[in-house]
Amino acid sequence: MVDIRWGVLGAARIARKAVVPAIRRSGAGEVVAVSSASGRAAEFAADLGIERHYASHEELLADPDVDAVYVPLPNTEHARWSIAAARAGKHVLCEKPIVQGLAELDAVEAAAADAGVQLAEAFMYRHHPQLARLRELLDSGAIGRLVTVESSFHFVQGRQEPLDIRLRRDLGGGALNDIGCYPVDLLGWLTGSEPDDVGVVAHRDVPDGANTRVAIAARYGELTANLHCSLDAAFRADARLHGSEGTIHLPDAFRADVRGGTARIVVERGEERTVVEVDGDQYGAQVAHFAERVRTGTPDPDDAALTRRTAATLERITKAASL
Template identity: 40%
Template sequence: MSAVRWGVLTTARIAQGRFLPSMTRARNAVASAISSPNGKAAEVAERFDIPASYDSHEELLADPNIEAVYLPFPNSLHADWIVAAAEAGKDILCEKPLVANTHDYRRVIEACERNGVNLMEAFMYRFHPQHQKVREFIDSGRIGELVSMHARFHFAMDRTGGEVRLQPGMDGGALNDVGCYAVDIMNMVMGRAPESVYGKGTSRTDAVETTVAAILDYGDVLGTMDCGFEGPRTHTFQVIGTKGQITLDKAFDPDPGEIARVTVSLRDGRTESFDIGEDQFKTEIERFSAWVRNSGPEVIQRELTEQNLAVRLALQESLATGLPRTVNDVHAGQHHLLQEQ
């Protein structure tokens, strides 16, 4: 079976640093074109042996040789380029978070369904095998009944060069950039969104929140998360049950080849660790390419995408009001505020 021919829109840091190196190792995918209006596309194409480069994204989308595209744009540009790619008939892998509001969500879903293309939100961490190990331990009852979950994702952001994630109106901030991982992993473990959330966001110097902490109430299980742009890099996850706990020391973004450790600690004092290495970007590319070749058009992992959006909307309301908020279905249209309690 022939490799899926990919186009990469923009020469963004994540494209050059993570996506394209992993693409060179993928078994069923090949980078066939790259585009950027900043004049760097030809240089990046030469470095990664990409046969075609374009000075505009519209030219790449018009290339009939391209089957799938990767969109690593700033968050506020995702919806417009998803629609443009769908109308060009390309299958779409778009960086997280897919969109920031229900209006844009409806726009992109309608465009993809109308044009019969696949769409997936690029949460690459989902494809790391450490999370399959967590699922096995939970499903087998190894740690008993779930009690709580705790997710953290922090890094020190480089504030030079006009960082778009710190600019108001660009759908950035800590919640959308790294908090979305913490939300997603807890929803993935539970298989559903929480009933309500309560969050607090702060910033020392910027116009958007750069540190966020929150409680996610799943009824019988409580989740806590904290995330931000200020502290040293950490990305951990812990699931606590009545018989023990599972801890991930590199839950979201281990480097290719870096070992991620899954540790199970039981109430009787026994501890067992599993070291797992994987290039999760490569696995994500291969899995999406397989969907492109072997399945009908769909929004892949749609429930997780909708749950993540619904929780982030409720948390944004909580950050703005200082009050707990219920989590509403994203199909409900207008996201109504609760009455103050």
């Protein structure tokens, strides 16, 4: 087995708390380097026991001992550094949303194809086995014909100083890009399509600031959907799928890791209510899947197609509400 040597572009909290530990416990390789333009790389490396640290991303990308990179930079920097990494011959796992629109996605995919490297968007929830179980339930007719979907992702974002990047519009911040992309991605996965119709309303705490609440109404063929996200409501990350004969509730749709990896699937038909628990390590499965792609040189066209649907839909929502 080839041991993948990882570099991390940016000393982000998600890398420290979730992705670096996932790489180590899943057998997805070894984290050998980290870079930070803000001067935090040395501390990050020391805290996590990483051998090398660089004061610039260019230095890390020039390291011949790095095979793949994880990119948890601000949203507006994702395309730029994914392209740079690909051109440096590094495989790229980039945080969601991987791009700010289809033009950027075209450029990123072209760079990866030209360099012959693997490229993936880090939507970790896609890799939890609850989705496979959900598909089995839907295909078996557990709730009849799927009619409408409600999905929400909320949490209370503290207003730290200096301003958190989640609230910086100039860095691609806002509720939609940070967490609203999850319900959008889920609908793209469920339907295999982009919406036919979209209506959007949004709220900003300050004029011309980042969106802090977004509500989306969408139609995918005969299926309707209501999607919500906010940075100022109590935590919730769920989905309800309403069918002609029942309902499936996913209370842990996107953050099963909060419950130690256990996701609940609640099926209701009339007076009957069944709870199925599905265990999984979505961060570990995500990096393990990517590492296997790197080792075998095997692309994942279904995953890439979902990334494109989500990018197209997010771009459409952004334009509709001038976000």
